[in-house]
Amino acid sequence: MRRVVLIFSIPITWFLFFLLSSPNSQIVPEILKETNEEKRFELVFPKEEDDCMNRCDFETEKKFNTIKDGTKEQQTLQQIIKEHEIVNSAFKKKEKKKAASKAPPISTKLSPWQEQQMRRKNDLRKACRKIYRNSHRRMFMINAWRKKYLFRHLVVDDNHEVLYCYIPKIACSNWKRIMMILSGKTSATDPKDKRIGNPHEPGAFYRLDSYSQVTIAKRLKSYTKFLFVRHPFERLVSAYRNKFESYANSSNKFKLDYGPHIIEGFKMGDPIPFKKFVDYVLKESKDKKPLNEHWATYDDLCHPCFLRYNYIGYYESLVEDAENILDVIGAPEDMHFPFQKTAHTAEIVGKYFSYLSNEQIKGLFDLYNNDFVLFGYNKTIKPFSQNKSLRFIWHEQSLNMAVIFVKENYFTTFTF
Secondary structure: OHHHHHHHOOOHHHHHHHHHOOOOOOOOOOEEEEOOOOOOEEEEOOOOOOOHHHHHHOHHHHHOOOOOOOOOOOOOHHHHHHHHHHHHHHHHHHHHHHHHHOOOOOOOOOOHHHHHHHHHHHHHHHHHHHHOOHHHHHHHHHHHHHOHHHHOOEEEEOOOOEEEEOOOOOOHHHHHHHHHHHOOOOOOOOOOOHHHOOOOOOOOOEEHHHOOHHHHHHHHHHOEEEEEEOOHHHHHHHHHHHHHHOOOHHHHHHHHHHHHHHOOOOOOOOOOOHHHHHHHHHHHHHOOOOOOOOOOOHHHHHOOOOOOOOEEEEHHHHHHHHHHHHHHOOOOOOOOOOOOOOOOHHHHHHHHHOOOOHHHHHHHHHHOHHHHHHOOOOOEEOOOOOOOEEEEEEEOOOOEEEEEEEOOOOOOOEEO
16 A cells, blocks of 8 residues: 555656656657646647647648649648637648748848838738627628638739738739739730730639638738728719719719619619718618628728738838738839829719718718728818818717818818
């Protein structure tokens, strides 16, 4: 009995040390990890026939191998999502260790544009934390794999490993032309070349939603991702003017498709007032119907809180951001973003908003609130004339909005 007592009085830690230090032992701890919810450590042991170092080195490739010869087992949807998250985290940690072991770079100073990008991404992350929880991110990933159309706005360039999320009315036509050139969809080399054709036609470029689930995950993890944004109300007015006030062929199609839904008894040639257009947009949103891409929110089109974009461009600094992004993705040196002087939509937004009621303006703020918050846009719009301006005052406690018409002799803005 004494011997038995002595054996079990040995601390379990010494027993593990003796077991693991044995030269003949094949049991080697693979990962010592700490869970986020509880400060608890867990030892994970590999199989005897598995080589830990080799498996760790080629984990990423192993996880995303597609089934070519039919001999590999089909992964379930949950496995793909879980493994994508685990491998992505392990890959980042491994890359950080490699970078730390290398000699320090000659210069670590960021350019002013790079510093600006860092601020934009940090501000976006902070705003995302206010709007979404971690559970929302996982639910999005699950829905994203099941409904691949959530990635339909991501344009793919495999040659330069780039993903661009296009948003209509934010220079997307020129960016689509550039992506067509970079991905080899056209023989042209200049975005202004007419041989490129219509960049909005089906099949003009590669969309991420046309790929398999495994390939989508691989590209989301490793490719450089960027998007461009604009003041939400400027984009809304720009879309209305282009699709319902213009006489272009695309405008006629929009009038035929949406006119009867906006105005009862609509006939071709009838004007579509901005006020009626806003009523239609708000009703579609209230009924939980998908909005047309020309006035859908950035949050719905590009999912900036769930897809980690490397670069964020602003329409207000379009040329500078575009040129820098072309440089970092490795575009040809002679390729430049085609700058075109556009209508000063920002200066006439106030005119269009003067036609709206308090309820309509409040509804638009509710609809586009996330876009304002995520990208730091102030709720201010320039007046439509120098001697007259509108100022909307938001009463947070009563949730009412008052519209005040003021006549002034100096330039001012109205703030929400």
